[in-house]
Amino acid sequence: MRGLLLRKLPSALLVLFAASVLVFGVLRLVPGDPAAVLAGPDAGPEVLAAVRARLGLDDPLPVQYLDWIGGLLTGDLGPSYVIGGETADLITDGLGATTELTLGALLFAVLIGGTLGILGATARRPWTRGAVRSLTTAALAVPPYVSGVLLVLLFAVLLGVLPPGGRVPLLTAPDLGVQYLLLPALCLALPSAAVLGRYLEDSLRRALAEDHVRTATAAGIAPRRILWRHALPHALPPVVTLLGIQTGHLLGGAVLVEAIFAWPGLGQLAEQALVRRDYPVVQDLLLLLVAVFVLVQLLSDLVHARLDPRIRWE
Amino acid sequence: MTSTLPAPAATGEKAARRPRHPYLTALATARGRTGLALVGLVVLAGLLAPLLAGHPPTDQSGLTLAPVGTPGHPLGTDDLGRDLLSRLLYGIRADLGIIAAAVPLGAALGCLLALAAAAHPAADTAVQRLFDLILAFPGLILALAVTAALGPGRLPVVLVIALAEIPVFGRLLRTGILAQRGREYVTAARVGGSSGRRILTRHVLPNAADPLVVQIAVSLTVAVFLEGAMSFLGVGVRPPEPTLGAVLSQSMPHLAQAPHFAAGPLVTVTALVLGLSLVAEALNREIRR
Numbered sequence: 001m002r003g004l005l006l007r008k009l010p011s012a013l014l015v016l017f018a019a020s021v022l023v024f025g026v027l028r029l030v031p032g033d034p035a036a037v038l039a040g041p042d043a044g045p046e047v048l049a050a051v052r053a054r055l056g057l058d059d060p061l062p063v064q065y066l067d068w069i070g071g072l073l074t075g076d077l078g079p080s081y082v083i084g085g086e087t088a089d090l091i092t093d094g095l096g097a098t099t100e101l102t103l104g105a106l107l108f109a110v111l112i113g114g115t116l117g118i119l120g121a122t123a124r125r126p127w128t129r130g131a132v133r134s135l136t137t138a139a140l141a142v143p144p145y146v147s148g149v150l151l152v153l154l155f156a157v158l159l160g161v162l163p164p165g166g167r168v169p170l171l172t173a174p175d176l177g178v179q180y181l182l183l184p185a186l187c188l189a190l191p192s193a194a195v196l197g198r199y200l201e202d203s204l205r206r207a208l209a210e211d212h213v214r215t216a217t218a219a220g221i222a223p224r225r226i227l228w229r230h231a232l233p234h235a236l237p238p239v240v241t242l243l244g245i246q247t248g249h250l251l252g253g254a255v256l257v258e259a260i261f262a263w264p265g266l267g268q269l270a271e272q273a274l275v276r277r278d279y280p281v282v283q284d285l286l287l288l289l290v291a292v293f294v295l296v297q298l299l300s301d302l303v304h305a306r307l308d309p310r311i312r313w314e
Numbered sequence: 315m316t317s318t319l320p321a322p323a324a325t326g327e328k329a330a331r332r333p334r335h336p337y338l339t340a341l342a343t344a345r346g347r348t349g350l351a352l353v354g355l356v357v358l359a360g361l362l363a364p365l366l367a368g369h370p371p372t373d374q375s376g377l378t379l380a381p382v383g384t385p386g387h388p389l390g391t392d393d394l395g396r397d398l399l400s401r402l403l404y405g406i407r408a409d410l411g412i413i414a415a416a417v418p419l420g421a422a423l424g425c426l427l428a429l430a431a432a433a434h435p436a437a438d439t440a441v442q443r444l445f446d447l448i449l450a451f452p453g454l455i456l457a458l459a460v461t462a463a464l465g466p467g468r469l470p471v472v473l474v475i476a477l478a479e480i481p482v483f484g485r486l487l488r489t490g491i492l493a494q495r496g497r498e499y500v501t502a503a504r505v506g507g508s509s510g511r512r513i514l515t516r517h518v519l520p521n522a523a524d525p526l527v528v529q530i531a532v533s534l535t536v537a538v539f540l541e542g543a544m545s546f547l548g549v550g551v552r553p554p555e556p557t558l559g560a561v562l563s564q565s566m567p568h569l570a571q572a573p574h575f576a577a578g579p580l581v582t583v584t585a586l587v588l589g590l591s592l593v594a595e596a597l598n599r600e601i602r603r
Contacts, residue, residue: 011443011446014443015443015446015447015450016450018443018447019447019450019451022447022459023459026459026462026463027462027463029463030462030463137591138588140591141535141587141588141591142583142584142587142588143538143539143542143543143583143587144543145542145543145546145559145562145563146542146562146580146583146584146587149562149565149566149569149576149580150580152566152569153569153573153576156569156570157569157570157573164569164570248452249452251452252452252453252454252455253454255454255455255458255547256454256543256546256547259546259547259548260546260566267454267547270458271458271547271548271549274458274461274462274549275548279462282458282462286455286458286459286462289452289455290450290451290455293450293451293452293455294450
């Protein structure tokens, strides 16, 4: 386990470092002077110079880079000039909303994926299996913005039971918050639910064909008990690993789902910062998102190794 | 594939002389045909856009949010009074242009890098790290990063899709080459005196190519997805030019009054993506047999 960590960690850190240089470099290549954007079109040369000094734009590039990384590591991100407020506060608020959305989607993915997987593996009628198969194919193929528009049309426009977008924090008003969370979380969860369902179906079918399950059947144990106590525990490890990978996908997909449902998370913050050219915030956010993604991948590698000893010695 | 039943005489003899290419067999299955038909319909609509559309896609008429079946506007009009049928058709055209440029570009670059990686271990390490770096930016974050530098537009969309596809194709081909190079027939060819280049082009590459063909179909669906996602994030092709994603994202605020606004792109994107998935699945099944 530790050996694997020692092997994986350097390459993850290397990727992070390269990504930080890339993000930093790309935003320095942007045509136009960020100071001019901030100061507005009417600013005179002395105002511009003051803004440049405040942003540290006159320092040599390596110094600017180190200042930025140092700030990130100590949690001192500085103020956001265009959007207003402290960058750290903006990111904390967005992170809360995105986490809420991602966890909601994870719950949906497990519930729907689990149901589909168990149904697909245990159903006797061919058409039930066919229906499960078609459902997962459709959920995998259709882009989230198509399912998002369909969900809004069905639940917000036609039935009028759920709001079409926006957010009420779950912790301040749970009953109202759930209503706002349902549609975006469902939309984000669909592709992951389909992947989980297919994996579970496959894994469960193999577990049900094993000898100990036949022995249990011969001993007269009820089919439901066999499923939950004997087959499912065997089928779960690969699915748990997949869940880790899917969490990474959910974080990436959240950016889009937030845009569809006007959910004020990190994705919306990134979009807003980009449109309003608040480059320091864009820079912090991009690196943060990449860091979270790399971390989730590293964690799922470790979980996989924990569950499957063969990986450790590869 | 050995059959003990005598095949029907006419077609059987032909088939015996020239076995059909597995890709064609795959596309002739029910799955493959349905997929091809769906994709074909959408492509045809895009190609014939100038003939089928009654209005230019950016012309504004006085009628805003006109319903389906309005004279002169069969699919109605949008919030600015533009004809929805023509925006849909030209949107398909724009999407097809983008994905037809971006996916082959990404595939070609990825394959070139994989070939470079196959040439030397040092190059292999460098290429692998490059793929890791690109993959550290999940698709949409990559889109945000690229548009942060280039601004929104058609070129950044193409670039984002191509960039996202580079490691996908690169890794596939690299694994394929490595797997084939260890096979005995390659050793046999080398012992027989074939040059390295001939072994690569005549023996290794043709056998490593199958997964790439399937991946092209999959990547086309990813490209449709990315184009639409970038429009929703406000970093896609610049308005007023229509794309499937752009029309759909413009319809969002008007869904309550005018659900038909979204209908055209919804049906089209679904048909295109489902069709491509069916083709990919048909190819995959045939190749894995």
